Amino acid sequence: xxxxxxxxxxxxxxxxxxxxxxxxxxxxxxxxxxxxxxxxxxxxxxxxxxxxxxxxxxxxxxxxxxxxxxxxxxxxxxxxxxxxxxxxxxxxxxxxxxxxxxxxxxxxxxxxxxxxxxxxxxxxxxxxxxxxxxxxxxxxxxxxxxxxxxxxxxxxxxxxxxxxxxxxxxxxxxxxxxxxxxxxxxxxxxxxxxxxxxxxxxxxxxxxxxxxxxxxxxxxxxxxxxxxxxxxxxxxxxxxxxxxxxxxxxxxxxxxxxxxxxxxxxxxxxxxxxxxxxxxxxxxxxxxxxxxxxxxxxxxxxxxxxxxxxxxxxxxxxxxxxxxxxxxxxx
Amino acid sequence: xxxxxxxxxxxxxxxxxxxxxxxxxxxxxxxxxxxxxxxxxxxxxxxxxxxxxxxxxxxxxxxxxxxxxxxxxxxxxxxxxxxxxxxxxxxxxxxxxxxxxxxxxxxxxxxxxxxxxxxxxxxxxxxxxxxxxxxxxxxxxxxxxxxxxxxxxxxxxxxxxxxxxxxxxxxxxxxxxxxxxxxxxxxxxxxxxxxxxxxxxxxxxxxxxxxxxxxxxxxxxxxxxxxxxxxxxxxxxxxxxxxxxxxxxxxxxxxxxxxxxxxxxxxxxxxxxxxxxxxxxxxxxxxxxxxxxxxxxxxxxxxxxxxxxxxxxxxxxxxxxxxxxxxxxxx
Amino acid sequence: xxxxxxxxxxxxxxxxxxxxxxxxxxxxxxxxxxxxxxxxxxxxxxxxxxxxxxxxxxxxxxxxxxxxxxxxxxxxxxxxxxxxxxxxxxxxxxxxxxxxxxxxxxxxxxxxxxxxxxxxxxxxxxxxxxxxxxxxxxxxxxxxxxxxxxxxxxxxxxxxxxxxxxxxxxxxxxxxxxxxxxxxxxxxxxxxxxxxxxxxxxxxxxxxxxxxxxxxxxxxxxxxxxxxxxxxxxxxxxxxxxxxxxxxxxxxxxxxxxxxxxxxxxxxxxxxxxxxxxxxxxxxxxxxxxxxxxxxxxxxxxxxxxxxxxxxxxxxxxxxxxxxxxxxxxx
Numbered sequence: 001x002x003x004x005x006x007x008x009x010x011x012x013x014x015x016x017x018x019x020x021x022x023x024x025x026x027x028x029x030x031x032x033x034x035x036x037x038x039x040x041x042x043x044x045x046x047x048x049x050x051x052x053x054x055x056x057x058x059x060x061x062x063x064x065x066x067x068x069x070x071x072x073x074x075x076x077x078x079x080x081x082x083x084x085x086x087x088x089x090x091x092x093x094x095x096x097x098x099x100x101x102x103x104x105x106x107x108x109x110x111x112x113x114x115x116x117x118x119x120x121x122x123x124x125x126x127x128x129x130x131x132x133x134x135x136x137x138x139x140x141x142x143x144x145x146x147x148x149x150x151x152x153x154x155x156x157x158x159x160x161x162x163x164x165x166x167x168x169x170x171x172x173x174x175x176x177x178x179x180x181x182x183x184x185x186x187x188x189x190x191x192x193x194x195x196x197x198x199x200x201x202x203x204x205x206x207x208x209x210x211x212x213x214x215x216x217x218x219x220x221x222x223x224x225x226x227x228x229x230x231x232x233x234x235x236x237x238x239x240x241x242x243x244x245x246x247x248x249x250x251x252x253x254x255x256x257x258x259x260x261x262x263x264x265x266x267x268x269x270x271x272x273x274x275x276x277x278x279x280x281x282x283x284x285x286x287x288x289x290x291x292x293x294x295x296x297x298x299x300x301x302x303x304x305x306x307x308x309x310x311x312x313x314x315x316x317x318x319x320x321x322x323x324x325x326x327x328x329x330x331x
Numbered sequence: 332x333x334x335x336x337x338x339x340x341x342x343x344x345x346x347x348x349x350x351x352x353x354x355x356x357x358x359x360x361x362x363x364x365x366x367x368x369x370x371x372x373x374x375x376x377x378x379x380x381x382x383x384x385x386x387x388x389x390x391x392x393x394x395x396x397x398x399x400x401x402x403x404x405x406x407x408x409x410x411x412x413x414x415x416x417x418x419x420x421x422x423x424x425x426x427x428x429x430x431x432x433x434x435x436x437x438x439x440x441x442x443x444x445x446x447x448x449x450x451x452x453x454x455x456x457x458x459x460x461x462x463x464x465x466x467x468x469x470x471x472x473x474x475x476x477x478x479x480x481x482x483x484x485x486x487x488x489x490x491x492x493x494x495x496x497x498x499x500x501x502x503x504x505x506x507x508x509x510x511x512x513x514x515x516x517x518x519x520x521x522x523x524x525x526x527x528x529x530x531x532x533x534x535x536x537x538x539x540x541x542x543x544x545x546x547x548x549x550x551x552x553x554x555x556x557x558x559x560x561x562x563x564x565x566x567x568x569x570x571x572x573x574x575x576x577x578x579x580x581x582x583x584x585x586x587x588x589x590x591x592x593x594x595x596x597x598x599x600x601x602x603x604x605x606x607x608x609x610x611x612x613x614x615x616x617x618x619x620x621x622x623x624x625x626x627x628x629x630x631x632x633x634x635x636x637x638x639x640x641x642x643x644x645x646x647x648x649x650x651x652x653x654x655x656x657x658x659x660x661x662x
Numbered sequence: 663x664x665x666x667x668x669x670x671x672x673x674x675x676x677x678x679x680x681x682x683x684x685x686x687x688x689x690x691x692x693x694x695x696x697x698x699x700x701x702x703x704x705x706x707x708x709x710x711x712x713x714x715x716x717x718x719x720x721x722x723x724x725x726x727x728x729x730x731x732x733x734x735x736x737x738x739x740x741x742x743x744x745x746x747x748x749x750x751x752x753x754x755x756x757x758x759x760x761x762x763x764x765x766x767x768x769x770x771x772x773x774x775x776x777x778x779x780x781x782x783x784x785x786x787x788x789x790x791x792x793x794x795x796x797x798x799x800x801x802x803x804x805x806x807x808x809x810x811x812x813x814x815x816x817x818x819x820x821x822x823x824x825x826x827x828x829x830x831x832x833x834x835x836x837x838x839x840x841x842x843x844x845x846x847x848x849x850x851x852x853x854x855x856x857x858x859x860x861x862x863x864x865x866x867x868x869x870x871x872x873x874x875x876x877x878x879x880x881x882x883x884x885x886x887x888x889x890x891x892x893x894x895x896x897x898x899x900x901x902x903x904x905x906x907x908x909x910x911x912x913x914x915x916x917x918x919x920x921x922x923x924x925x926x927x928x929x930x931x932x933x934x935x936x937x938x939x940x941x942x943x944x945x946x947x948x949x950x951x952x953x954x955x956x957x958x959x960x961x962x963x964x965x966x967x968x969x970x971x972x973x974x975x976x977x978x979x980x981x982x983x984x985x986x987x988x989x990x991x992x993x
Binding site for chain 2: 722726752759762954956973
């Protein structure tokens with residue numbers, strides 16, 4: 001009786017259909033930088049550039065209206081989660097924010113990552129995962145029927161960071177081939193340095209690795225660089241590279257890495273980027289940093305137009321917009 | 332002077348009016364399964380089925396555009412809060428997520444639940460409440476002028492879980508009358524089992540209760556089942572029911588419930604759902620679980636098409652969409 | 663090759679342009695009540711009144727569609743963050759919720775407030791900041807290129823609270839000039855009392871300050887009141903003011919403020935608002951409270967139409983809607 005009175009809520013013929021864009025990443029997971037050859041990088045960078053233009057002109061669009069992103073952070077990372085949330089929102093999509101790692105309730109009840117992922121994919125069209133364990137993003141992707149984007153899996157990868165780093169160089173300097181790129185600081189443990197370096201091996205760049213002795217680039221990665229037959233040098237002092245560098249990619253030399261604190265005190269000043277150091281650099285070059293920084297770039301450098309690290313942050317949003325649009329797209 | 336120059340921001344004549352749907356739940360609270368007779372269940376299930384069709388075809392609509400849901404979780408429950416958030420977002424509504432229980436600041440300042448609710452209803456059009464104390468949802472509903480949906484009040488009720496469970500049986504098997512339904516595991520403390528059983532008393536079903544002796548269905552509920560004159564049996568072993576069951580509703584037998592651990596070790600294997608056990612079941616039946624699971628259903632069962640527990644999760648979103656649309660509707 | 667096939671995603675000519683409203687606050691920070699003269703107050707109150715009318719009629723609009731608010735709370739404040747989130751959502755905007763203070767990850771890594779702000783402004787069009795340290799909102803505003811709205815900086819200011827308090831008096835009683843306004847309770851430490859009092863100095867009001875001796879209004883603020891040549895009196899007992907007050911603004915007398923607990927026990931009853939006390943008040947007057955309350959207003963008073971504290975909460979949303987629209991606007 002009651003039921004007979006029910007009129008359908010929706011006229012499906014007149015409902016707007018989802019909007020898709022053509023690309024080579026449709027419904028794919030984004031787990032590792034190794035998925036990105038130069039053609040795919042060109043594609044994503046072209047899309048990210050479009051996103052930048054769109055945001056600067058109108059702020060947001062409805063491209064992903066009706067799509068839902070589950071932002072699942074097993075450890076908090078405000079910068080990365082905020083970037084993905086803004087990216088989804090500026091494309092008109094919605095977000096399920098699960099960004100307070102330690103309180104994820106099902107986990108404390110003993111649920112496996114696989115079950116959590118298979119639960120969330122019932123609600124969401126795409127899952128962004130941050131997890132402290134290496135390999136977890138691939139596990140999630142193996143179980144999920146919706147695309148999984150790796151937002152950092154411990155000592156593993158953080159591919160969107162590497163993509164935004166490379167995109168920043170391209171946007172700022174207009175090209176990649178022919179550039180002199182210096183990586184500075186903790187090259188041994190710095191995940192962002194490793195991923196960016198691997199992406200750069202596909203281009204004709206000169207690489208300079210500047211680090212304390214105990215924080216030199218790992219041997220396996222150094223061998224990959226050598227095999228790529230790029231112009232490469234290692235050094236202990238930023239002063240050695242500052243004059244010719246087109247890019248100075250700075251990371252922090254953490255005190256905790258040193259067993260001998262005297263050694264730390266001795267070297268740390270060689271890795272601080274100061275206005276005095278910048279005075280020796282080219283007029284057209286950029287300083288980058290994955291942030292957060294804790295003193296390794298002097299605040300007086302911020303006003304220098306060559307300080308690109310906050311523009312780099314913004315590029316992260318554009319790259320994530322391009323990726324979200326790509327994995328949710330259809331040819 | 333300044334004020335005179337102010338032109339109105341809005342032309343109310345041209346603003347879109349809120350969309351309403353007709354139903355018997357307009358502006359009502361959803362506190363208990365006892366509110367749902369078969370007519371109302373039919374109504375909600377018909378709407379939930381429509382929601383499923385809509386999501387599968389277009390992902391989301393603007394039915395609740397401009398409506399705001401306050402998701403107030405005094406204890407975290409990622410699955411339930413994510414489900415409600417996705418439900419509201421897929422209907423075009425917005426969410427105020429207050430889902431990190433322990434840090435709810437006003438509570439730590441001594442505010443009563445009543446005041447918190449009366450504050451949030453100033454911002455939101457509907458409140459979903461999870462609270463550790465039995466009866467709290469009714470207290471909230473008594474004070475609120477906007478609809479309150481109970482998302483679990485401790486040892487009390489969790490009505491949307493019971494509704495999604497029943498809806499899953501109907502969606503999967505096409506009917507409720509005539510089915511053989513086996514409840515397995517902790518039938519004494521399992522809130523979901525109690526609520527689902529109460530809903531099932533309105534249908535012509537056969538019930539089988541499978542549990543260790545110390546975790547048998549509570550006496551009062553058993554008497555309700557007997558009074559309903561259904562075909563009912565209790566047993567200690569899943570093997571007794573597996574061949575004829577249309578539905579196997581599995582819950583966890585928690586070690587902590589046993590004072591005698593030897594007793595636990597003795598019985599626990601009788602409550603694990605394995606591929607070997609499933610080989611004895613009918614070809615058209617379903618295995619359900621409220622999740623999260625911790626070993627009581629073997630992972631090898633997941634690939635079995637009869638494993639319905641993740642589809643059950645998705646049905647939770649559809650049921651919550653139907654309820655949100657219903658309580659925010661107007662005849 | 664792949665790249666050549668890329669068609670532009672957006673036709674910028676046909677994209678909707680952002681909507682702006684004219685006002686004197688475009689792109690300005692909201693840090694202190696001292697920014698608000700009567701002309702600006704009139705403007706914001708007129709807009710807030712429009713917001714109220716809009717919400718009551720249609721619930722929400724798309725005025726700020728495509729705009730993103732970063733809600734950055736270094737300490738949790740559910741009421742204030744929920745209010746800002748609802749305000750942004752009811753104007754069609756999106757929110758990045760970072761509202762679980764203690765877990766803000768970059769901060770734990772040693773990032774400065776300035777860097778956090780400069781990061782978030784890459785994602786968001788406006789930042790709402792709650793921070794435990796006085797002066798932090800101004801620091802944030804100094805570094806940010808997007809508008810910063812102070813949602814409380816420790817012992818500093820909480821300007822949107824003061825604005826909503828004043829707006830409530832105007833909405834409820836139709837005017838400000840000529841009113842008798844009594845502030846009750848902890849006048850020494852109560853930030854809301856101080857800010858509201860400063861705003862009221864611009865109007866022709868009578869002020870009554872009712873507090874225990876040790877919680878009297880600070881000397882500097884009392885001198886400001888005297889300099890404004892308003893009709894002002896201090897007293898120790900609410901009974902002295904109840905008969906003539908148009909507004910009773912109640913705050914809590916905290917036990918912890920007293921070194922001598924006997925003194926606390928002696929005075930506390932003089933500061934409880936009861937139905938008996940209300941029986942002596944004018945028929946057209948209002949009781950306000952910044953909430954949360956812990957006993958200082960008897961629950962039996964809630965049913966009294968003169969109890970305005972929950973309407974006051976709702977006015978907070980309207981004021982924040984008006985401010986968000988204003989700072990994101992363009993002449």
